[in-house]
Amino acid sequence: MDNFVYTTQPFRVVFGAGTVSSLGEEVGRLRCARVLTLSTPQQEAGAAEIARRLGPLDAGVLAGAVMHVPSGCVDRAMRAVEETAADCLLAYGGGSTIGLAKALALRTGLPIVAVPTTYAGSEVTPIYGITEDRVKRTGRDPVVLPKVVIYDPALTLGLPAAVSVNSGLNAIAHAAEALYAHDGNPIVGLMAASGIEALARALPLILKDPGDADARAQALYGAWLCGTVLGQASMGLHHKLCHTLGGSFNLPHAETHAVMLPHVLAYNGPSAPSAMARIAKALGADDAALGMHRYAAALGAPLSLRELGMPADGLDHAADLAVKAEYPNPRPLERAALRRLLQRAYDGAPPA
Ligand code: NAD
Structure with missing residues (x-):
């Protein structure tokens, strides 16, 4: 066997049908109190439903995520972070929404809770990408790695075949x-x-x-x-x-x-x-x-x-x-x- 180095990534995974109901508890474990929920415009209704589940922890929904994380979209989302005084980012969606949360975490250091609804896998990587002037700049930073990932397969039933x-x-x-x-x-x-x-x-x-x-x-x-x-x-x-x-x-x-x-x-x-x-x-x-x-x-x-x-x-x-x-x-x-x-x-x- 060859020598090797193995580095574990510190994130918590909650897996299974119905686990989205543990969202409030998971946010509580992070000691956060104001959650900004992010999604694409196409998933706004689902994001609003998820945000409602948060009750008093819900600080608002921003359904502005766009493919490849354009920097203008990050700037707009930053204003929402400031206006809502969010202390936690909830990414509900695929790689585009999680990508927006990562770009915001990079600027603010806020923790991310990810609820993925596709199979792209961004929720468990420390990799981010931001597009400026048609060039996508990628990098790695542990601050963008979500702290908690809730994999609830019931939320993926609507992903077209x-x-x-x-x-x-x-x-x-x-x-x-x-x-x-x-x-x-x-x-x-x-x-x-x-x-x-x-x-x-x-x-x-x-x-x-x-x-x-x-x-x-x-x-x-x-x-x-x-x-x-x-x-x-x-x-x-x-x-x-x-x-x-x-x-x-x-x-x-x-x-x-x-x-x-x-x-x-x-x-x-x-x-x-x-x-x-x-x-x-x-x-x-x-x-x-x-x-x-x-x-x-x-x-x-x-x-x-x-x-x-x-x-x-x-x-x-x-x-x-x-x-x-x-x-x-x-x-x-x-x-x-x-x-x-x-x-x-x-x-x-x-x-x-
Ligand atoms: P996506 O996030 O762009 O989603 C595609 C479309 O499907 C969107 O309109 C979205 O709203 C919709 N959608 C998502 N889940 C749905 C559901 N359950 N039901 C109905 N509609 C749903 O696509 P993606 O493939 O998840 O992500 C692609 C992006 O992620 C790329 O920009 C890629 O570079 C990035 N990515 C990053 C990493 C990383 O580690 N940083 C890893 C993989 C992908």
Whole structure:
């Protein structure tokens, strides 16, 4: 066994159907008294309902979270924090809402309680991102890591099936890259493999019946594990490519992950055979890359960058960007091979 370092992240997880009812108690444990609830405009009604549960702890709702956390949105939210004299931020929603809470925590040091409603996993990472002048700046700071995460699968029943599938594949991508990360370790490996397995089992059931409570619980459990390893191991080519494609070509976040993952697994396969064996096993497939491609296809996930709106004449630029920055990856970054990878992803061809 190789030597390793394992750092635990100090957060508390409350998991299970109906656990949102413990919100007031959890806020009390943090010794907070004025909670500002954050959400996207689309989830305002749910946020208001959650805030009502807080009774006297409710300091207001701000339904202003936007994808990629634009800095103007953070400035507006800062005014709400000041006006309400909030001493706690409650993030009700997916990565966009949790991202806004993190940006506010970075400026104010206020504690975050997260109630995630997608599988993106931001609630268990110390990673933040803020977009200014169309550039997303990311960083790590323990102050943005939520103090408490309440995973209540009952709150995810309304996440549309197709969104659930893409969000779940996004989570699987975190775990897949954690399995071959240079700074991974046996504990991260266990969580990553179990996370893929739980999501791989749950997503087809959710597609069949979005109201399947047990499948929703399995998926949220998987999302927690996958998010945790995203926060603990360095991500490689897949996350870099998705970040580049999202930022430079404005492609949708979760869908881009769904399209790219099988291709990146094929690229990295020869350099990370034991990670690939674990991914294949968790998927119940013979081969990680092909297994992931077939799995995504069976779920009706997008298979090509073309259908996400990627311009064909952007592929060369994307390949240039992919080799430009230094980041850890099991296989060295070879421009010609990456350009071929991007072409296959653009066309929706099986990974090779
Ligand atoms: P999202 O938060 O943008 O949500 C997508 C849409 O689904 C929104 O309109 C939202 O209101 C809606 N929605 C969410 N939950 C719902 C539910 N249960 N029912 C109905 N509608 C619901 O999407 P996301 O994929 O969760 O997050 C993506 C963002 O998170 C990206 O910006 C990504 O960069 C970031 N992210 C950050 C980290 C991190 O560690 N910092 C990790 C993963 C993702």
